Amino acid sequence: MPIPTEPIGSIPRPSELIEAIRKQQEGTIPPSDFRRIVDEALADTIRRFEETRSPVISDGEQAKPSFATYPLDGSTQLAPDGVVILFEDGHTRQLPRLTGGPFRYGIHADRYIREAKKLTRLPVKQAVISPSALSLLYPAKPIPGYSREQFLEDLKTEAEADIRGSLDAGAHCVQMDFTEGRLSLKLDPSGSLLRSFIDLNNQVLDTFSPLERTRIGVHTCPGGDQDQTHSASVDYAGLLPLLFELKAGRFYIQLASEPNREHVLRLIAAHLKPTQVVFVGVIDPLDPQIESPEEVRERVLQAAAFIPLAQLGTTDDCGFSPFADDCSTPRNIAFAKIRARVQGTALAERALNVA
Numbered sequence: 001m002p003i004p005t006e007p008i009g010s011i012p013r014p015s016e017l018i019e020a021i022r023k024q025q026e027g028t029i030p031p032s033d034f035r036r037i038v039d040e041a042l043a044d045t046i047r048r049f050e051e052t053r054s055p056v057i058s059d060g061e062q063a064k065p066s067f068a069t070y071p072l073d074g075s076t077q078l079a080p081d082g083v084v085i086l087f088e089d090g091h092t093r094q095l096p097r098l099t100g101g102p103f104r105y106g107i108h109a110d111r112y113i114r115e116a117k118k119l120t121r122l123p124v125k126q127a128v129i130s131p132s133a134l135s136l137l138y139p140a141k142p143i144p145g146y147s148r149e150q151f152l153e154d155l156k157t158e159a160e161a162d163i164r165g166s167l168d169a170g171a172h173c174v175q176m177d178f179t180e181g182r183l184s185l186k187l188d189p190s191g192s193l194l195r196s197f198i199d200l201n202n203q204v205l206d207t208f209s210p211l212e213r214t215r216i217g218v219h220t221c222p223g224g225d226q227d228q229t230h231s232a233s234v235d236y237a238g239l240l241p242l243l244f245e246l247k248a249g250r251f252y253i254q255l256a257s258e259p260n261r262e263h264v265l266r267l268i269a270a271h272l273k274p275t276q277v278v279f280v281g282v283i284d285p286l287d288p289q290i291e292s293p294e295e296v297r298e299r300v301l302q303a304a305a306f307i308p309l310a311q312l313g314t315t316d317d318c319g320f321s322p323f324a325d326d327c328s329t330p331r332n333i334a335f336a337k338i339r340a341r342v343q344g345t346a347l348a349e350r351a352l353n354v355a
Contacts, residue, residue, distance in 0.1 A: 057123070
């Protein structure tokens with residue numbers, strides 16, 4: 001059986017779309033103009049994805065302001081002074097702060113999958129944000145009349161609807177973005193915060209049947225924004241044993257940019273469960289150098305020495321532009337890297353006699 005290969009999600013947006021998203025947030029662009037620009041970027045993204053011969057594609061997250069905050073679009077219950085995420089070069093991203101309840105998503109991800117499927121016959125995956133990431137919206141000081149416990153119940157309901165709606169809309173699979181997993185160990189080395197995140201996400205995953213969970217995956221990486229990470233210094237040894245306790249069937253694990261890949265592969269092999277498939281990162285989106293198919297092949301062959309072929313897939317370490325305004329990677333380079341992943345995975349299949 002061939003080795004499956006999938007993207008993570010985001011593709012750098014065209015400059016016209018980046019400007020349109022900024023104007024939409026300011027309320028200075030007519031909705032019809034914004035929709036036109038999004039549609040043009042989406043059509044171009046789908047076309048170029050198809051040209052890479054990727055067997056599974058995404059919509060490139062073209063319409064999302066970021067991978068984490070798309071559900072908050074249109075909410076009037078937010079203040080801008082929420083949790084700050086510090087990247088290794090000193091730049092930051094800041095989440096909003098919830099000011100009232102009940103908590104509801106302004107947009108569910110099925111909207112994106114439905115639009116993408118109109119433009120292609122290829123399988124389309126859908127990325128969604130994890131409930132653990134959105135749990136950071138609730139402030140340290142309780143909101144009067146809306147407890148944290150009430151918020152978490154509302155959050156779980158909305159997160160389940162986000163995943164279920166995407167599956168019902170025909171997503172090939174749904175990927176829960178869990179980049180805060182490794183970050184949590186940087187913030188709390190005891191692991192208590194990570195355990196609380198795993199428990200919250202599992203409460204949502206528990207609402208799905210075992211068969212449905214084979215189409216639900218979890219992505220982990222040390223963050224990726226403006227060619228920087230927020231938690232690459234955290235050893236995977238603290239994360240992976242608990243990561244595989246998540247009740248998902250697929251795991252997308254950043255690996256290409258790791259300084260010691262064999263260390264990570266040994267950890268994966270030690271903790272991967274028989275019913276789980278792991279997609280190892282063979283492309284580094286933060287490196288401007290385009291990997292050759294031969295480089296990708298060697299990374300796949302290295303992974304195959306530790307992971308059973310029936311449980312092995314390939315992916316990119318991270319999305320190429322998780323935040324809409326990140327222009328650090330040109331679109332051409334992103335698609336060239338994806339093409340190298342597809343070609344390199346095919347070379348590895350032939351080397352392993354599974355093509």
